[in-house]
Amino acid sequence: MRLSHRLACLVIALPPLAIVVWLFFIPFLSSAYLSLLREDQWSLRNYYLVWRLYRYDILYTLWIAFFSLVAVLVIAVFLCGYLRIHINRPVEFLFKIPLFIPFVVVGHAMRVLLAPKGTLNAALSQIGLVNMNDPPSIAFGWIGIAVCLIWKNLALAVLLVLGSYRSVDETFLEAARNFGASTFQQIKDILLPMSKASLAVAGAFMFTSMLASFSVPLMIGSGEPPQMVMIDVFYRINYQMDYGTANALGVVSYLLAMGVAGYYLRTIQKGT
Amino acid sequence: MTRRTMRMAGVVLAGMVIFLPLSSLVIWSFAEKWYWPHLFPQQTGLFYWAKVMQGDLLRALTDGFLIAIVVTVLTLVITIPLAYVLARLPVPFKPLILMIFLLPQAFPQLPVFVNSTTLLYQVNLGGKLGGVVLIHMVGALVFAVWTMTAVFKSVPEALEEAAINLGASRFKAFYSVSLPLATPGIIASTLLVFLYSLDEFTGTLLVGSPFVLTLPVYMYRTSVGYELQVASISALMLMVPGIVLLVLLERYMKSEYLSMFGRI
Numbered sequence: 161m162r163l164s165h166r167l168a169c170l171v172i173a174l175p176p177l178a179i180v181v182w183l184f185f186i187p188f189l190s191s192a193y194l195s196l197l198r199e200d201q202w203s204l205r206n207y208y209l210v211w212r213l214y215r216y217d218i219l220y221t222l223w224i225a226f227f228s229l230v231a232v233l234v235i236a237v238f239l240c241g242y243l244r245i246h247i248n249r250p251v252e253f254l255f256k257i258p259l260f261i262p263f264v265v266v267g268h269a270m271r272v273l274l275a276p277k278g279t280l281n282a283a284l285s286q287i288g289l290v291n292m293n294d295p296p297s298i299a300f301g302w303i304g305i306a307v308c309l310i311w312k313n314l315a316l317a318v319l320l321v322l323g324s325y326r327s328v329d330e331t332f333l334e335a336a337r338n339f340g341a342s343t344f345q346q347i348k349d350i351l352l353p354m355s356k357a358s359l360a361v362a363g364a365f366m367f368t369s370m371l372a373s374f375s376v377p378l379m380i381g382s383g384e385p386p387q388m389v390m391i392d393v394f395y396r397i398n399y400q401m402d403y404g405t406a407n408a409l410g411v412v413s414y415l416l417a418m419g420v421a422g423y424y425l426r427t428i429q430k431g432t
Numbered sequence: 433m434t435r436r437t438m439r440m441a442g443v444v445l446a447g448m449v450i451f452l453p454l455s456s457l458v459i460w461s462f463a464e465k466w467y468w469p470h471l472f473p474q475q476t477g478l479f480y481w482a483k484v485m486q487g488d489l490l491r492a493l494t495d496g497f498l499i500a501i502v503v504t505v506l507t508l509v510i511t512i513p514l515a516y517v518l519a520r521l522p523v524p525f526k527p528l529i530l531m532i533f534l535l536p537q538a539f540p541q542l543p544v545f546v547n548s549t550t551l552l553y554q555v556n557l558g559g560k561l562g563g564v565v566l567i568h569m570v571g572a573l574v575f576a577v578w579t580m581t582a583v584f585k586s587v588p589e590a591l592e593e594a595a596i597n598l599g600a601s602r603f604k605a606f607y608s609v610s611l612p613l614a615t616p617g618i619i620a621s622t623l624l625v626f627l628y629s630l631d632e633f634t635g636t637l638l639v640g641s642p643f644v645l646t647l648p649v650y651m652y653r654t655s656v657g658y659e660l661q662v663a664s665i666s667a668l669m670l671m672v673p674g675i676v677l678l679v680l681l682e683r684y685m686k687s688e689y690l691s692m693f694g695r696i
Contacts, residue, residue, distance in 0.1 A: 169523050172513045176573050177529065183570045184536050187547035194547070248439055251446040253682065258450065260674030262631035264648045265667045268655045269453040272460055272664065279456040282471050311453065372540030375633045375648075379655060390542045397546050410543025417539050 188414075195408035206408035214409055220386040222416070224302050225370035228309040233363055235310075236317035241347030243318075244325040245333065252322070258315035263308075267379025270308045274298040274380075300382040308376045313366050324358035325351050360423075368417045389413050454671070460664035480661040489650060489666060495561070496646035500629040502565050507572045507625050512618065515580035516606060520589065533577045536570055542634050549638045559643040567635035572625045579624075583617030584610065623677055630673055 198205045243252055258266070273280050276297040284290040298304050328351055336346050352359075374390040381391055389409060396406035460466075461480065463473035484490075517523055518530070536544075548567060549558060557563035587610050595605040633648040640649065647670050655663035 165521075166524065169517055169521065172517050173523070173529060175510045176514055176577065177532065179566065179569050180532055180536070180573055183548045183551065183566060184544055185532060187544045187551060188535065188539065190547050191543055242442070246435070246439070248442055250443045254443070254446040254450045256678060256682065257675070260627070260678045261454075261671055262633065262648060262674075264631075264633050264652055265457075265670050266453070268651060268663055268667050269457050271655060272456040272660060273453050279459070280452075286471050311449075368538065368540070372542065374542045375652070379652065390540065393543050393546065403546070403550075406546060407543065410540070410546070413540045413543060421538055 191407045191410045191414070194403055195411045198404050206404040209405045210408045210412060213405075214389070214392055217386050217389055217392055218412065218416075220302065221371060221389045224305055224309070224388065225367055227302075228306045228313065228370055229363060229367050231306070231310050232313045232317045232366060233359065235314060236321045237352060237359070238347060240318055240321040240325050241351050242343065243322055244328075244351060245343050245346060252318075255315050255318045258312050259319070261312070263312060263373065263375045264379060266308050266312050267376045270304060270311070271380045274304050274307065275300070300380060304380045305373075305377050305388065308380065309370050309373060312376075313370070316366065317362055320362040321355065321359060324355040328354045364420045364423060367420050371413060371416055371420075457664045457667050460660050461668055463661060480665060484662055484665050487662075488645060489647075489662065489669075492645045492647045492650035492666075493669065495644065496630055496648075499561060499564055499568065499644075499646060500626050503568045503572055503629040504622060504626045506565070507569055507576050508618075508622055511573060511576040511580055512611075515577055516584050516610065518577070518581045519584035520592075533574050536574045541571075542638075545635050545638050548635075552639055558639060559641070561644055564636055564640045564644045564646070567639045568629045568632050571632065571635070572628055575628060576621055576625050579621040580614075580618060583614045583621065586617070587613045620681060623681065627674055627677060631670065 195206050196202055196204070239255075242248070272278055274297075275281075276295040280298075281290050281295040285295070290296065298307070332350050332354075333346055336350055341349070372390060373388065374394065377388040377391050378394070381387060387395075389412070393406045393409050393413075396402050396409065459473065462476045462478070464477050464479050465475040466473035518526065523529065545567065548570075552558045552563040552566065557566065591613070592605045592609050595609045596602065600608070630646075631648060632646075633652070636644065636646050636649050637652070640646070647666055651663050651666035651670060654666060
């Protein structure tokens with residue numbers, strides 16, 4: 161390319177690139193830098209504090225993300241199998257709705273629904289399933305967070321998994337049906353094995369977003385330990401102004417996300 | 433069971449899963465008196481709807497829309513040329529540029545935005561509308577660059593070459609051939625950028641607090657403050673633009689675009 165063209169490219173690329181570098185790339189790198197400083201001295205004390213104060217929170221976060229991911233994938237695999245074999249457009253449309261409902265709203269809706277004196281317990285107590293004097297609390301705990309994450313991510317999973325199921329050729333399914341395969345067998349033996357790669361990609365994508373979920377645990381968390389990692393980062397900044405430990409915890413969360421990203425790249429390269 | 437009843441049962445079940453959590457919001461927004469453990473409110477009415485129309489909610493709504501409009505226009509103006517160039521020309525360092533625009537999707541945003549907030553305060557944009565616009569643009573740009581690059585790649589290059597062979601300049605070929613053909617994709621991407629900005633929470637909370645108020649942040653504050661009616665009304669208002677968009681665009685939206693939405 162001529163020099164003038166190169167210059168034109170540079171001018172065009174500069175404004176968007178500058179914003180992302182300034183407000184994401186540099187702050188991202190400075191997380192690592194700030195996490196190694198304690199009172200203006202190089203030190204690993206921040207990481208020691210993360211280990212001492214937050215190791216159970218890290219496990220708690222991993223547990224919620226892992227549980228929600230497995231639940232979403234299992235539901236999506238069979239729901240999409242059903243939708244692929246017996247076409248049902250209204251159901252497909254309904255499961256797109258959560259895509260357009262922001263996480264904060266999901267958090268609030270579940271808070272109203274699942275709180276001890278929430279709508280669900282009120283409904284269940286009418287038919288005597290719940291003791292009104294000691295209503296169970298589903299919100300304000302890990303199950304409440306998991307329900308929100310599953311509800312919201314299911315829409316995404318249905319979209320991605322159904323897309324990959326649709327790309328499986330109909331003749332395979334017809335052949336299986338001719339040999340008398342049930343819907344379940346068609347899913348287990350044909351659709352699922354042929355969509356493994358895209359399932360892994362969708363899973364990796366959802367797992368990082370679940371690890372990083374912030375507004376949902378903020379809305380329906382209990383305010384007491386254990387907390388999800390993003391809440392710890394937020395409280396560490398807001399209440400203690402401790403940027404060192406908050407950034408060390410941030411770096412830990414990047415590493416967790418990167419582990420998943422590595423797996424995701426390997427799956428894509430294998431191309432299975 | 434016949435196939436027809438199976439289908440109906442599926443629709444009813446899916447409807448319950450999707451609408452049960454949302455229905456509580458509707459009931460709460462009209463509840464004036466609601467004592468535990470009654471299934472429905474004792475007294476319903478429009479009292480809280482009238483009340484929120486005078487309060488902070490209106491400010492949050494107008495500020496949120498203002499921010500979203502500015503973010504959308506700025507993002508569009510700087511992304512279209514870049515996306516075109518990335519789709520067509522052998523730009524130097526292209527993989528690096530694309531990687532930088534992928535980072536905000538791949539890593540948790542909150543710990544990064546904590547440091548971005550410090551940077552914005554250094555240039556006196558913290559707690560101001562300008563700062564919130566910039567932090568929204570980080571996410572909006574990632575989204576716009578990837579979708580619009582794909583849109584321009586899907587416009588056949590041969591058409592442009594034909595225009596150039598007939599004596600059009602590169603700019604003329606872009607402006608009167610590629611741009612019109614890319615318009616439907618650009619519109620879809622624009623609407624989603626707008627919705628992203630309207631719904632953005634993390635960045636707004638960190639950069640904007642306590643002075644800039646958008647609807648998601650306002651809803652968060654009222655919900656944790658147990659003003660459940662006000663929070664539910666805000667939540668319903670937040671859902672409207674997304675649902676409208678879904679109904680309008682469902683048939684035209686490619687699943688790659690929709691999938692970007694799982695993040696908000």
